[in-house]
Amino acid sequence: MNKLIEELSLEKVGIVLKDEPLANHTTWKIGGPADVFIQPKDLSGLVKAMRIVHKHQLPWRVIGKGSNLLVRDKGIRGVVFKLADGLDHLEFKDDVVHVGAGYSFIRLAVMAGKEGLTGLEFAGGIPGSVGGAVYMNAGAHGSDISRILKSAEVLSEAGEIKTYTNHDMQYRYRHSILQDKGGIVLAAVFQLAHGNRKEIADAMAKYKDRRRLTQPLQLPCCGSVFRNPPHDHSGRLIEESGLKGYRIGDAQVSEKHANFIVNRGKATAADVLALIQHIQKEIAERYQVQLIPEVEVVGEG
Ligand SMILES: Cc1cc2nc3c(=O)[nH]c(=O)nc-3n(C[C@H](O)[C@H](O)[C@H](O)COP(=O)(O)OP(=O)(O)OC[C@H]3O[C@@H](n4cnc5c(N)ncnc54)[C@H](O)[C@@H]3O)c2cc1C
Ligand SMILES: NC(=O)C1=CN([C@@H]2O[C@H](COP(=O)(O)OP(=O)(O)OC[C@H]3O[C@@H](n4cnc5c(N)ncnc54)[C@H](OP(=O)(O)O)[C@@H]3O)[C@@H](O)[C@H]2O)C=CC1
Ligand SMILES: C=C(O[C@H]1[C@H](O)[C@@H](CO)O[C@H](OP(=O)(O)OP(=O)(O)OC[C@H]2O[C@@H](n3ccc(=O)[nH]c3=O)[C@H](O)[C@@H]2O)[C@@H]1NC(C)=O)C(=O)O
Known part of the structure; x- marks a missing residue:
């Protein structure tokens, strides 16, 4: 080493x-x-x-x-x-934006809005990098990356840089081919459209208010813990099961949004994993629904 x-x-x-x-x-x-x-x-x-x-x-x-x-x-x-600073170039060319994987996804949405470009309003409250968003097919408010990505540059383990088109990404709900094949997203190209600056700013403000009302943004969290099951919402099922506020160690089901787990201070990954398993067991017993985590669990326990 x-x-x-x-x-x-x-x-x-x-x-x-x-x-x-x-x-x-x-x-x-x-x-x-x-x-x-x-x-x-x-x-x-x-x-x-x-x-x-x-x-x-x-x-x-x-x-x-x-x-x-x-x-x-x-x-x-x-x-x-x-991937952060240094891989964060940003360039608008007419209604297309070229951006580095280390650029903040939220900041990208804000910058596109200032340019009068529409398509990225949904990203206003998704706090990750562009690379993470491309890998996750991040989305909100009825849109996601798959709607706007033209192409991405991906570095393979062997050191080759390849261009993936939107089609190559095989996007589905919170899924891309990169989750199966690996590789490092270096940069992305998004196809936006010319729009009205005020309408874009209004939509982003509306989404931001909605998030502040419904999500525990002030506490350390990871967004939605589980994917939504088909035609339903994990948050609704977890709340209906009476699990809001349920706590293991310092990991707690948010009182504000039941599909968020918040760190109340010194939560360990073991606390969060135990809470995830408890929720899965309760929901499986009650509704015969298997909740699938959206968050990625990595490393050694
Ligand atoms: C308050 C809050 C609200 C959220 N709201 C939303 C939401 O509305 N919609 C939504 O979809 N998500 C949401 N999320 C989840 C999260 O913001 C997204 O999944 C985001 O896209 C992750 O980006 P990241 O850079 O943080 O990735 P990380 O968490 O660092 O990594 C996630 C995965 O992406 C991979 N990855 C990261 N960068 C690259 C790269 N350059 N190349 C290849 N793979 C890479 C990692 O290996 C890992 O497997 C929310 C999270 C929080 C905390
Ligand atoms: N609970 C958690 O664990 C976490 C929550 N978050 C939340 O995500 C958001 C930003 O995360 P952060 O990592 O700081 O992102 P960045 O530092 O990458 O960018 C945020 C910047 O964009 C602005 N911004 C954010 N959303 C909008 C919007 N919809 N319209 C216009 N401007 C916007 C912010 O201004 P302003 O400050 O005025 O909003 C801020 O200047 C915050 O709401 C934060 O609470 C982020 C990380 C973890
Ligand atoms: C936060 C994330 O993405 C979010 C994204 O921000 C929002 C807004 O578009 O829509 C999804 O949440 P969501 O399905 O829980 O959306 P919400 O609008 O908050 O709630 C949906 C429904 O569940 C109900 N609900 C939600 C939370 C709760 O505690 N109780 C409850 O009953 C709400 O009343 C509403 O009827 C994404 N989550 C998933 C897993 O798809 C993320 O992926 O990390």
Whole structure:
């Protein structure tokens, strides 16, 4: 590991940290350490780092803003790449936007609105990176990434950069091909349309108010914990089961939105996982519905 860190430092790939607690990089503020944490300073830093990691045959994972991740308490063995500053270029060309994977998805929505471009209003309250959103097919208010993505640049483990079209992504509800095949989204191109600045701003303000009213935005959380089952809402089922406020350790079913689990202070991943299992058992017994987590659970317990 020390040899790897030495090589990464010599190549000046960006920020390189040993045993970095991932609780510092997830919105749940939960997660054990990554053996090696790399925040590349730019694209060439990422490509160089990937080559070195590949040579050392270490497992790796990429994260964005950690807003859909439950990292187990013993952390992640191998390397974690975090895409943030340095991979965050933004360029509007008529009604098309080219954006780096490390760019904030919320900020992108705000910037597109300022340009008078419509299509990204739904993203106004989704607190992740563009890369995470492309991978997750993030969505809200009746829209999602699949409606606007033209193409994405993806780096494979072998170090090749390929262009994926919208069709290649095989998008479905909160699913993309990347969830099966892996790869690192480097950048995305979105097709928007010219619209009315005021109408765009009004729609975003309306969505923002709705979120403030219905979601526990002030407490550490990861958004919806479970996918919605067909033709229903996990939040409705969990509330109807009387589980709002139910707590294991410092992990609690939000009083505001039953499909959110909030960290009341020092919740561990084990607390959250126990609560997830408890909810799944209650809902299966009561409604014969198997709730499937939307959040990704990674690392060692
Ligand atoms: C308050 C709150 C509200 C939310 N509301 C919504 C909502 O309305 N709709 C919605 O869809 N989600 C919502 N979420 C969940 C979350 O914001 C999205 O899933 C988001 O797209 C995750 O992006 P991220 O950068 O944080 O990804 P991370 O959590 O860091 O990672 C999630 C997954 O994406 C992968 N990934 C991240 N970056 C890349 C990359 N560059 N290349 C390849 N894979 C990558 C990771 O490996 C991981 O598997 C909400 C979360 C919170 C905290
Ligand atoms: N509960 C949790 O665990 C988490 C919740 N969040 C929530 O997500 C939101 C932003 O997250 P953050 O990581 O700070 O994002 P960023 O730092 O990437 O960007 C947020 C910026 O965009 C602005 N903004 C956000 N939404 C809108 C909108 N609909 N219309 C116009 N401007 C908007 C914000 O202004 P302004 O401050 O005025 O809204 C802020 O300046 C916040 O509401 C935050 O509460 C984020 C992470 C974790
Ligand atoms: C937050 C996320 O995405 C959210 C997205 O922000 C919103 C808005 O479009 O719609 C989905 O939530 P949701 O289905 O729970 O939407 P909401 O509008 O909050 O609730 C739906 C229905 O459930 C009911 N509901 C919700 C919460 C609750 O505690 N009790 C309850 O009865 C509501 O009354 C409403 O009738 C996405 N969740 C999923 C899993 O698809 C996320 O993916 O992380």
